[in-house]
Every structure is written in structure tokens, then in C-alpha cells.
Amino acid sequence: MHAATLGFTALALGLSSLPALAGQQSEAEGFIEGSSLRLLMRNFYFNRDFRDAGPEDQSYREEWAQGVMAFYESGFTQGTLGFGLDAHGLLGLKLDSGRSRSGADLLPVDGDDRPEDSYGSAGAALKVRLSSTELRYGDMRTEVPVFATGDSRLLPETATGVLLSSQEIPDLALNAGHFTAYKLRDSTNHDQDLYLNYGEGRIGKSIDFIGGTYALSKQLSASLYAADFDETWHQYYGGLQYALPLSENQTLDFDFNLYDTRDTGKALQGEIDNQIYSFAVGYAFGAHKLTAAYQKVDGDTPFDYVGGDSIFLANSVNYSDFNGAHERSYQLRYDLNLAAYGVPGLKFSVRYIKGDGIDGSHADPSGGYAGLQGKGGEHWERNVDLRYVVQSGAAKDLSLRLRQATHRANEAQGEGDIDEVRLIVEYPIDIF
Numbered sequence: 001m002h003a004a005t006l007g008f009t010a011l012a013l014g015l016s017s018l019p020a021l022a023g024q025q026s027e028a029e030g031f032i033e034g035s036s037l038r039l040l041m042r043n044f045y046f047n048r049d050f051r052d053a054g055p056e057d058q059s060y061r062e063e064w065a066q067g068v069m070a071f072y073e074s075g076f077t078q079g080t081l082g083f084g085l086d087a088h089g090l091l092g093l094k095l096d097s098g099r100s101r102s103g104a105d106l107l108p109v110d111g112d113d114r115p116e117d118s119y120g121s122a123g124a125a126l127k128v129r130l131s132s133t134e135l136r137y138g139d140m141r142t143e144v145p146v147f148a149t150g151d152s153r154l155l156p157e158t159a160t161g162v163l164l165s166s167q168e169i170p171d172l173a174l175n176a177g178h179f180t181a182y183k184l185r186d187s188t189n190h191d192q193d194l195y196l197n198y199g200e201g202r203i204g205k206s207i208d209f210i211g212g213t214y215a216l217s218k219q220l221s222a223s224l225y226a227a228d229f230d231e232t233w234h235q236y237y238g239g240l241q242y243a244l245p246l247s248e249n250q251t252l253d254f255d256f257n258l259y260d261t262r263d264t265g266k267a268l269q270g271e272i273d274n275q276i277y278s279f280a281v282g283y284a285f286g287a288h289k290l291t292a293a294y295q296k297v298d299g300d301t302p303f304d305y306v307g308g309d310s311i312f313l314a315n316s317v318n319y320s321d322f323n324g325a326h327e328r329s330y331q332l333r334y335d336l337n338l339a340a341y342g343v344p345g346l347k348f349s350v351r352y353i354k355g356d357g358i359d360g361s362h363a364d365p366s367g368g369y370a371g372l373q374g375k376g377g378e379h380w381e382r383n384v385d386l387r388y389v390v391q392s393g394a395a396k397d398l399s400l401r402l403r404q405a406t407h408r409a410n411e412a413q414g415e416g417d418i419d420e421v422r423l424i425v426e427y428p429i430d431i432f
Helices: 003-016
Strands: 036-050 060-073 081-096 118-130 133-140 158-166 172-183 207-215 220-229 233-247 250-263 273-285 288-298 328-337 346-359 375-389 399-409 418-430
Touching: 081 133, 118 158
Parallel strands: none
Antiparallel strands: 036 060, 036 418, 060 081, 081 118, 118 133, 133 158, 158 172, 172 207, 207 220, 220 233, 233 250, 250 273, 273 288, 288 328, 328 346, 346 375, 375 399, 399 418
């Protein structure tokens, strides 16, 4: 049995034997009394122009779609053990696209590369609570550094498995999980293989993880996680976040993240010995914030991860992750909150990231990263983000977001030259 699986089992057995402490379960309202239902309406326009596409390649992708998402969360039944159910329904509707413009991952495509007019899925997870410890089984979203489902298109991704979460100890949040299947953002199938972002070939059948976050003080928190990706790798994560108030309207914050990945078992993606870290420092003063970040990869393969958003690194941005073999990257970012200028709810940000030193020429020739990147790779990306949230009235909480990305790279980097625009309108509705 793998180390992560052993850790998960030990944690589960230990927590299951806890006495009925005065935790969250003692305040359970009841299955129906504590339930909630909310809707999220998401209108998404996406276009991506591949500026270096060859004459035989599709050079432009454009899709416009409407998403309707319903999320139901029951309360817990009263008693020492509380039982409940979470469920969701997801529906995507095509507003505009075509065969020559499909492939933006807002909509699934048929065998002729034509976007579907509609698609949908539903899922549920059973949950049990003892004191302040919850066990969930079923289809769900996850948000831990070594396995986080994505939500960057029309509908969110989900995964099928078991998740154990505990907050029995003050300021300490523990998580352990075992997941075996994945549903991609433009799919209706809950039984797909686990999603690997860069590697090719055989995919491990499961992922196990264990870890947690501890708030050492109001300003400082630390996270540690370990994961085992079946017959592929052991991956470890460590993170530190620190906020230092300088005055009433000035703050320094620091963010450090580190991943270590090493192949194991049958090494389905080949030989892997990869370390990546990022360090970011931000200075907030009044309505403004300046951020600088540095990120470095040590290893002959790119940093890879399971799940659409399992990369808690400073330079993972709109298009690129800046995670190439041996890559180093730098970021400068500026944020502005226009509430200070009489427009509450309006925020603006711009950032620029430069990466170089990429050398993927020494990747295992029989592994999943062979030929992905060459030697001497370099690239840059610029992101502009404008977001407005309605503050009051009938449309309160309606948000409008415009995101623009430009990416330029040489051939050895491998991701190409793109110009991209996303326009996202969201409206949450609390039913009860």
C-alpha cells in the first residue's frame, strides 16, 4: 500500500474513534432545516487567436455559451453522527460557435468538430459528520494544492472519490482524499481518467493525498501535503503565507510555495525528479498593490499536476504555467481598487511574466514528456483583468469580468503565440 494511502487510512481510523466532542455537529440544525440551494448563472464569451498557426492548423477559436448551475447542500441530521447530501446540476447552452471556431473548451464537440447545442451533468456526494470531522463520498469539487478541480471555463470540473476533512484542533484544517475518476469542464462523463495536464500516455488510476494548513498566528499560516499518483509519482507540497501590517493602510504580504515530484512504481510518465518553487512579495498601499514574483523549476521535465487547478504557484497565470523544464520566470503585477475613486466594486489588474532557461531536451525519451520542449525555450505573457460587481439594487452581486491575455514564445518553449479575450458575466441567486 502506498504511503499516502497508509496516511489516509491512519487519519480516517484515528478520526473515526474520536469521542463526541463539542464540535460543529453539536449545532446541527437538521437535514432540511440546515439546507441551502443556490443558482449561478454564467455567460461566457471566449476567443483565442493562434498567431503562429500553420496553413493546415485551426488558427482561431471562438465560443459563446450560457451556463446554469444549481448547488444544493443539505444540513446534517441531529445526533452524535450527522448525515447529509450535497448535489449539483450543470447545464451549458450554446449561443454562438461553429465548426471552424470550436475547441475553446466551453462546449463539447461532436465527431465532425461541431460544437454541441447543449450539454449537462449532475452529481451528488453523501456526507457524514462527527464533531468537526466530515467524510464525503461521491462526485465533488476539491481545493487542495495537490488535487484541485478547475473552474476556468463555462462549467466547473468535478472528481469522484472520498474526501475527509477535519477541524478538531483549533487553527488546524486537515484533509485526506482518494479519487479515481474525473469530469472535464466540457464533458458530461463522470467516469473519465484522472486529468493530467502535460504528460501523455497511460494515466494512473487513482490519486491519494493527505495534509493540512495550520494558522500559526493571524498573520502566518503554513501548509503541508503529500500525494501519491498511482504508478506515476509521489508529490509533496509546502506553503507559507505571511501578512505584515505596516500601518492602517499599508501591508506587506509574502507567499512561498514548493512542490517536489519523483516517479514511483511503474513510472507511467517516465523518470521524474522535479522541484519547483515560487516566492511572491506584495506591497499594498491604499487602493494600490504592487507584486513581484520569482519562480524556478529544477528538473528535466516540466512540473505537472493532476486536476485542472492543482498548481498553487505565483506564476501560473491565464494561459501559461511557466513550469517548463529548468525554467525560471519573473512577474510584476499591479492591482487597483477603484472604490477609492468613487466606483465601489470596480477592480483592475495588469501583470507581465517572463520565462527563460527552458531545456526539455533531456526528458526520459520513453516517458510522457519526451519532445514536449526543446533547449533554449523562452516566452512572456501579459494579462489585463477588469472586474465590476454590482453593489446594491435588484442586480446586487452581478459581476462582469473582462480578461485579456497575450503570450509569445519561441519554438523550444512549445506553447505558441496567442491573443485571447474572455468576457464573463455571473449572477448568483440564493433560493433558500
